[in-house]
Amino acid sequence: MLVRVSGEVKNHAWGSKTLMQDHFGIGDGTEPVAEVWFGTHPGGESTAIASGKNLSELVGSQLSFLAKFLAAASPLSIQVHPNSEHARAGYEKEQALGLSLDDASRNYRDAFHKPEILIALSKFRALCGFRPRTEILEIFLAFSESQPRFGELAAMVATEVPLKEIVGCLLEDKGLAAGFAETFGGEGVLTPEQVFPIQARDLALELLENYPGDTGALVALVMNYVELDPGQAIFLPAGNLHAYLSGLGVEVMASSDNVIRGGLTQKHIDRAELMKITDFAVLANPLVVPKKLAEGLVEYSVGAQEFRVYKADITGSNLLADLELPAAAMVLCVSGEVAVSTSLEEREVLKKADVVYMSGAKKFSLSGSGTAFVVLGA
Helix, strand or coil, X not given: CEEEEECEEECCCCCECCHHHHHHCCCCCCCCECEEEECCCCCCCCEECCCCCEHHHHHCCCCCEEEEXXXXXXXXXXXXXXXXXXXXXXXHHHHHCCCCCCCCCXXXXXCCCCCEEEEECCCEEEEEEECCHHHHHHHHHHHHCCCHHHHHHHHHHHCXXXXXHHHHHHHHCHHHHHHHHHHHCCCCCCCCCCHHXXXXXXXXXXHHHHCCCCCHHHHHHHEEEEEECCCCEEEECCCCXXXXXXXXXXXXXXXXXXXXXXXXXXXXXXXXXXXXXXXXXXXXXXXXXXXXXXXXXXXXCCCCCCEEXXXXXXXXXXXXEEEECCCCEEXXXXXXXXXXXXXXXXXXXXXXXXXXXXXXXXXXXXXXEEEEEEEEEC
């Protein structure tokens, strides 16, 4: 089976009026487009274009993964995703409370975990996991001359107080957040040599401009700030604290919509639950290193059971023929024109923003001139 599918467009406030439209031709510029979902998740199910059937009805089952185009014009929430155990327990608890699935106060909209990968299509900015403690100490010490509370926090870092306790202090210190912009908004507080403190200060000021007084901006100080070039990626397993800041990308995850938020949002915040399920280990290198499999083909190997993600760069002199198809998959074209054909003699020519679902064949091939992501399910 090889069928074209449409995506479910999500117009969240943090989305962009230009990124999705300029790159994919999605949206008319009058309202922000944040995400386009491709999969069988009930929160935004794909439709087979030819028949009009829901994808789950067409294939007779649920896909193990959910793929998205994502465009962020302003920061998303500081958030974390649960592991399978937490997801199941949280979902059952909220079901027992009688909360509807669209209740704004829910954390758990299904009973599944949500490991995910974000691959940049443009320059993409994000927060991902926790900085090394040496960097956190440097930042707090630099800030302590102007706000003594940071001196107390620096002492906690220096005396090996667990990072969980330090993050808890930042989340609760509304006074520190309220005074940050006034204290550090001017020039001359830091010197040009203080690279990490300046980076952290500017980021916190940006976040506070979007969300005045929000303590989530303080938590950003202790997180890894990353700038991805097109093709670079970050992986967000269960417990990884993260936030997307700006840019266009492809996101692939287990088929779940569970998000626990700690700040930088108008949506439901549950800091106690976030503190409960966050992994507070330092993440030294948040980037995923692609593995080259063949000329024009790389895999973003992250060890997720529900999906595998490949990036295919096709040229007139470089086609990818007779690739194995051990499970259902989607092909998402992000540039140029890519022809997808299967060993069942099916063929579809994709242009930018086109997506196909394929299953049942033993092999498939990609030709043309363009770039596509292949998402293989479990």
